[in-house]
Amino acid sequence: xxxxxxxxxxKMRYDATCxxxxxxxxxxxxxxxxxxxxxxxxxxxxxxxxxxxxxPEVGTVVVEPDDGGALRxxxxxxxxxxxxxxxxxxxxxxxxxxxxxxxxxKLIINIEAQNDFHPGYPLLxxxxxxxxxxxxxxxxxxxxxxHYEKIQKVYSIWICTEPTKKWSYSITRYRMTEEHIEGNAxxxxxxxxxxxPILVCLGKKxxxxxxxxxxMLNMVLLDDVKVEDxxxxxxxxxxxxxxxxxxxxxxxxxxLSEGIEKRGFNKGKAEGKAEDVLEMLxxxxxxxxxxxxxxxxxxxxxxxxxDNNLPIREG
Numbered sequence: 001x002x003x004x005x006x007x008x009x010x011k012m013r014y015d016a017t018c019x020x021x022x023x024x025x026x027x028x029x030x031x032x033x034x035x036x037x038x039x040x041x042x043x044x045x046x047x048x049x050x051x052x053x054x055x056p057e058v059g060t061v062v063v064e065p066d067d068g069g070a071l072r073x074x075x076x077x078x079x080x081x082x083x084x085x086x087x088x089x090x091x092x093x094x095x096x097x098x099x100x101x102x103x104x105x106k107l108i109i110n111i112e113a114q115n116d117f118h119p120g121y122p123l124l125x126x127x128x129x130x131x132x133x134x135x136x137x138x139x140x141x142x143x144x145x146x147h148y149e150k151i152q153k154v155y156s157i158w159i160c161t162e163p164t165k166k167w168s169y170s171i172t173r174y175r176m177t178e179e180h181i182e183g184n185a186x187x188x189x190x191x192x193x194x195x196x197p198i199l200v201c202l203g204k205k206x207x208x209x210x211x212x213x214x215x216m217l218n219m220v221l222l223d224d225v226k227v228e229d230x231x232x233x234x235x236x237x238x239x240x241x242x243x244x245x246x247x248x249x250x251x252x253x254x255x256l257s258e259g260i261e262k263r264g265f266n267k268g269k270a271e272g273k274a275e276d277v278l279e280m281l282x283x284x285x286x287x288x289x290x291x292x293x294x295x296x297x298x299x300x301x302x303x304x305x306x307d308n309n310l311p312i313r314e315g
Contacts, residue, residue, distance in 0.1 A: 008276035012293050014256040018113050018221055019091050021249040022159070025052050026240040027220075028094070031111065034213040035157055035171060035198050038098030038105060044239045052096050090130070095152075105190075108134050109155040113221075117163040117201075119291040120298035124174070127197035130156040135195060153190075157198045161221055162295075168203030169214055216240075220250065227251045277304045286313045 021027065029047035032039045039047055093110040110130060117123060134154035143150035160167070175196045178187060200217065207219035216238050219225055225233075230250055234240040273296050280290045281304065290301055305312045 008279065008293060010256060014253060015113065015115070015293065017249055017253045017256060021220065021246065021253060022111060022113060023092050024240075024243065024246045024249075025049075026243075027246070028052060028092070028111065030213060030216055030238055030240060031157060031159075031200070032096065032109070035173065035200065036096075036098075036107070036109070036155055036196075038100075038107065039096075042099065045241075047096075048241070051099065052094060093134075106152045107155060108138070108152055109157065110134060112156065112158045114158050114160045115162055115292060116295045117160050117167065119288075119295075123158065123160070124197060124199065127156045127158050127199065128174075128195070131195035131197050151194060153194050153196070155196045155198060157200060159217060159221070160199060160201045163199075163201035163203065165203075167199070167201040169205070169210065170201045171198070171213065172201075173198045220253075225254075227254050230254075273300065274304050277301050278308060278310075281305055281308070281310045281312070284313055 022031075025048040026044060029039075029044040029052065032047055032052075033042060033044055039051070042051070090110040091112045093108075096107045096109055098105040098107055112127075112130070114123065131154050134156065135151060138151055142152055163170075173196060176192050176194065178189075178192060200213065202214060202218050202222060204222075205218070207215050207223045207225070210218055216234070219230060219233060227247075227250055231242050231247055234246075235242050240246075273294050276294045277290055277296055277300070280293065281301075285293075287298065287301055290296065291298065294301075302312065304310075
């Protein structure tokens with residue numbers, strides 16, 4: 001029988017597989033169609049095949065030349081790093097070109113799968129921080145010196161699988177707006193509407209009780225549904241192209257989920273959390289990842305580290 005630390009590793013593999021599934025272009029296209037206003041009215045097929053772009057010059061997205069081919073964005077947990085700002089890891093980061101009647105608008109977007117809605121800080125603030133980093137990391141790649149006119153709009157989309165009851169089944173978008181304190185001079189919206197965090201919150205209802213994006217994500221990420229039924233629904237109801245990679249990922253995720261459930265993975269037991277946290281500290285995982293995988297608070301992790309004389313890797 002697996003011990004708790006092995007179960008935690010299994011949970012980590014499950015989370016990693018979730019992100020692989022979400023890295024399919026058709027899956028991303030479904031998210032963009034609902035959440036990103038620039039793609040409103042576009043088909044999932046067009047978004048996946050024409051508007052999601054790889055941007056090698058930014059160094060964040062690679063199109064994998066395997067059986068997924070041009071339809072998959074590789075999940076690299078891509079890294080932003082500067083001497084001044086430290087390191088931030090993104091689950092899925094890519095560039096998209098929004099259709100426009102005059103010229104394409106480039107958008108830099110990252111998608112995060114988040115299990116813990118209260119990781120010791122407001123999740124929305126972290127989403128805003130990620131947007132800020134997506135903006136600041138453009139210096140030296142998208143623009144240099146004083147060419148701020150080249151800054152591209154960014155989105156940070158957070159898919160929250162275990163939100164509070166208040167937030168369940170909601171999709172909430174935040175943005176910068178213009179407010180006239182005195183006078184009525186107007187700036188171009190494109191010059192200030194540059195960063196948009198979005199929270200997509202799922203819940204415990206069966207996917208058949210939901211609709212749209214929430215239905216799709218709940219089915220794929222949370223519900224106990226046969227693999228073939230998931231794939232059929234994705235294809236027939238949502239128009240998502242079922243590639244060999246997507247089929248393999250969904251099957252793997254279902255198997256891991258079943259294994260976790262049968263072995264009674266109990267995140268609520270403090271002794272289990274302590275053992276899992278200790279193993280991850282020994283493996284030098286960043287504190288943000290330990291929070292994600294164990295749902296432990298920052299204070300709890302710091303206590304385990306202190307009790308065992310182990311350093312904490314920030315980030």
